[in-house]
Amino acid sequence: MQTLSVTLGPIDSIRLGLAGCWDRLPDWLMEALTTQIAADEAELIDRLYETDQVGYLNAIVSSSPRIAALSVTSQGRLSAYAGMIELLTACLLSSAHELDFVAAQLDIPIVFLKGIHTSAAYYSQPSIRYIRDIDVLVPHGDAPRLYQAALRMGFVQGDYDWLAKRITTDSQPVQVEKGIKYELPRLVKIVTCECDPVLLSTVSLAENSTIQVRDNVAYVPIGLEIHYALTPEFPIPADSFRPDDTLFAHGQYLTPDCCLIYLAFKAYVDIVVHHSLRGIKLFADALRLIKKDGHKIHWNEIVVRSHEAGVCAPLRYVLFHAENLYRINIGDTSVQCPCVDAGSSPLDFGDFLPRISGKLQPFRLGNVS
Ligand SMILES: [Zn+2]
Numbered sequence: 001m002q003t004l005s006v007t008l009g010p011i012d013s014i015r016l017g018l019a020g021c022w023d024r025l026p027d028w029l030m031e032a033l034t035t036q037i038a039a040d041e042a043e044l045i046d047r048l049y050e051t052d053q054v055g056y057l058n059a060i061v062s063s064s065p066r067i068a069a070l071s072v073t074s075q076g077r078l079s080a081y082a083g084m085i086e087l088l089t090a091c092l093l094s095s096a097h098e099l100d101f102v103a104a105q106l107d108i109p110i111v112f113l114k115g116i117h118t119s120a121a122y123y124s125q126p127s128i129r130y131i132r133d134i135d136v137l138v139p140h141g142d143a144p145r146l147y148q149a150a151l152r153m154g155f156v157q158g159d160y161d162w163l164a165k166r167i168t169t170d171s172q173p174v175q176v177e178k179g180i181k182y183e184l185p186r187l188v189k190i191v192t193c194e195c196d197p198v199l200l201s202t203v204s205l206a207e208n209s210t211i212q213v214r215d216n217v218a219y220v221p222i223g224l225e226i227h228y229a230l231t232p233e234f235p236i237p238a239d240s241f242r243p244d245d246t247l248f249a250h251g252q253y254l255t256p257d258c259c260l261i262y263l264a265f266k267a268y269v270d271i272v273v274h275h276s277l278r279g280i281k282l283f284a285d286a287l288r289l290i291k292k293d294g295h296k297i298h299w300n301e302i303v304v305r306s307h308e309a310g311v312c313a314p315l316r317y318v319l320f321h322a323e324n325l326y327r328i329n330i331g332d333t334s335v336q337c338p339c340v341d342a343g344s345s346p347l348d349f350g351d352f353l354p355r356i357s358g359k360l361q362p363f364r365l366g367n368v369s
Pocket of ligand 1: 307312313337338339340
């Protein structure tokens with residue numbers, strides 16, 4: 001039996017701790033924060049920026065009197081990042097609304113995935129959850145049509161190079177390759193935004209920002225990924241619905257069950273398979289989804305459903321930690337999948353790993369005992 005045993009330094013403990021949605025911060029997180037703030041608070045901010053977590057840190061330090069005050073410099077840096085995330089989110093949402101309108105005109109069903117959905121549904125402020133792009137799911141037959149419409153909206157194929165502060169264009173063929181790929185080539189455009197001068201001057205102080213501010217105008221890169229499946233090979237269910245408090249006139253979200261399976265899968269692939277803590281924000285989304293929408297989840301079928309899609313290990317991993325590390329109540333999951341009957345623990349890679357490890361090279365297990 002394989003179980004994960006990873007020794008964490010203070011910053012990685014903080015990274016894991018910030019992902020939680022605590023009513024009261026646990027002592028181990030308080031301790032790690034206190035130690036790191038005393039040792040090197042600038043490093044703390046730098047490292048959390050790498051994993052898109054500065055927004056969580058800003059929210060926690062500005063609301064918890066139990067944490068030692070940061071220096072004025074660090075507080076300024078955190079406010080600049082929080083302003084940047086807020087402005088980026090507003091611009092991404094505005095472009096998502098435009099895309100929603102265009103999809104409705106073309107009669108293309110569209111589902112908003114990841115940050116665009118979870119930021120609005122599960123976070124108290126838009127400055128907490130860093131969203132990097134708009135991710136949408138459309139039927140595979142409609143994906144090229146929406147892609148062409150996005151080009152007419154001013155998107156170009158390519159990526160934003162934030163070091164060079166410009167778009168690097170690309171010219172890959174725009175074709176649906178089911179079973180090999182799950183999205184069309186990435187799109188990007190830069191939108192300009194003339195907003196509140198106080199917010200703009202705060203945002204202009206963010207270091208290594210994705211947003212450029214010049215002459216009271218913000219230049220904001222908007223990434224767009226058009227997915228025609230959730231993964232190339234795993235049949236993750238993609239039931240969707242329109243919630244009552246939706247942001248969109250036409251677009252939908254994944255149902256809580258499907259969204260949880262999907263977020264768990266994405267977080268697990270990043271964190272466990274690739275050893276990249278970038279996936280921590282999807283893990284945080286999954287925890288918040290359980291906490292807020294747990295009563296809507298069909299706990300008696302969700303594990304079996306994820307088993308049938310070949311991704312029960314990621315879901316069991318997230319549920320295990322939600323309950324044991326983050327102390328979030330999950331529902332009754334006594335209806336389990338065959339992997340559990342076979343004696344596999346929640347931290348086992350289960351049948352998921354052999355299927356994915358053949359596809360991803362190089363691959364390493366890291367600290368497994
Ligand atoms: Zn299973």
